[in-house]
Amino acid sequence: MRPRKEPSKAVGTDRDFVVALGRGLEILRAFRKEGEALGNRDFATRTGLSKSTISRLTYTLHRLGYLSYNPDTARYRLATPVLSLGYACLAGMPTLQLAKPYMQELANYSGMPVALAGRDRLTMLYLERCRGSNPVTLAIEVGAHIKLATTAIGRAYLAGISDDLRTEILEEIRSHEGESWPAIERGINEALECHARHGYCLSIGEWKTDVNSVAVPFIPTDGSPVMAFNCGGAAPHLSRDWIVSDIADRLKDLVRQVSAISP
Structure with a gap:
């Protein structure tokens, strides 16, 4: 079998690339361990994004149901809809x-x-x-x-x-x-x-x-x-x-x- 051509991940000059969507997905990717809870400072450290950008992204993902939020610890966890995406992928x-x-x-x-x-x-x-x-x-x-x-x-x-x-x-x-x-x-x-x-x-x-x-x-x-x-x-x-x-x-x-x- 011959090697498959796959798309490059380089997006710096891609005018069709939606930066805000990419940043939101980076938030979801920041979780690295099962059951991990992260605060906005953790997200900023792991993604390199500014704190103001992080705050807007985590708020949006929480409103959409992809993150759960604990007000006592000010930390987020991945929520059930993320799991549904994974199962849909495997299916x-x-x-x-x-x-x-x-x-x-x-x-x-x-x-x-x-x-x-x-x-x-x-x-x-x-x-x-x-x-x-x-x-x-x-x-x-x-x-x-x-x-x-x-x-x-x-x-x-x-x-x-x-x-x-x-x-x-x-x-x-x-x-x-x-x-x-x-x-x-x-x-x-x-x-x-x-x-x-x-x-x-x-x-x-x-x-x-x-x-x-x-x-x-x-x-x-x-x-x-x-x-x-x-x-x-x-x-x-x-x-x-x-x-x-x-x-x-x-x-x-x-x-x-x-x-x-x-x-």
């Missing part, structure tokens, strides 16, 4: 339900969790996850974010997108990582070369020193954004040799099967 992804039986089959075989994720800026967001039988497993659930640059699933996403979008994202990672960039760049380049040769990407102790993983990009045919499947676990239970000799091919088969039945 619009038929791949999740189609892929789950194949994911569970590989999880049962390997004993390791198998996941499907999409990009959220410089992270990968878990959209589906099937548990394996191995008691030593990664505590990553649906809705969790993991780094894009050092994980197999993030690198597989990079392998599946267009050259232009990949260049843009890599520049963002370079700017974000600073002095760590040279080592991260080497790991990404090695993963992309591995994908070009073998059809999968690896992260062997690079995201976490005791975790190994393999991932394969999934490019939907309906125009949806590129996603990626992975299988990962504790290094003593998921060795590089086992990944290369067995698990990687099974994961590639999983993606082929899902691609064949996807709309």
Whole structure:
């Protein structure tokens, strides 16, 4: 499959971009933990917006029902309508339900969790996850974010997108990582070369020193954004040799099967 072209996120010169709407969404994105309560000062710190702008945005989002407000603490929480948007998004992804039986089959075989994720800026967001039988497993659930640059699933996403979008994202990672960039760049380049040769990407102790993983990009045919499947676990239970000799091919088969039945 050829890499999919996706729209650039650059909006500085986009005259059709609605700045106020973008800022409002940044408020919603400022929440990073389950049940987190934030005040206007927290929003200002996390978004870089002025306090006066923050006050208007939080007031508006509260009036619309997307934020709940506690007058005793002067803090906001995400409200139920935000959750409804998330469920509506998941319901619009038929791949999740189609892929789950194949994911569970590989999880049962390997004993390791198998996941499907999409990009959220410089992270990968878990959209589906099937548990394996191995008691030593990664505590990553649906809705969790993991780094894009050092994980197999993030690198597989990079392998599946267009050259232009990949260049843009890599520049963002370079700017974000600073002095760590040279080592991260080497790991990404090695993963992309591995994908070009073998059809999968690896992260062997690079995201976490005791975790190994393999991932394969999934490019939907309906125009949806590129996603990626992975299988990962504790290094003593998921060795590089086992990944290369067995698990990687099974994961590639999983993606082929899902691609064949996807709309």
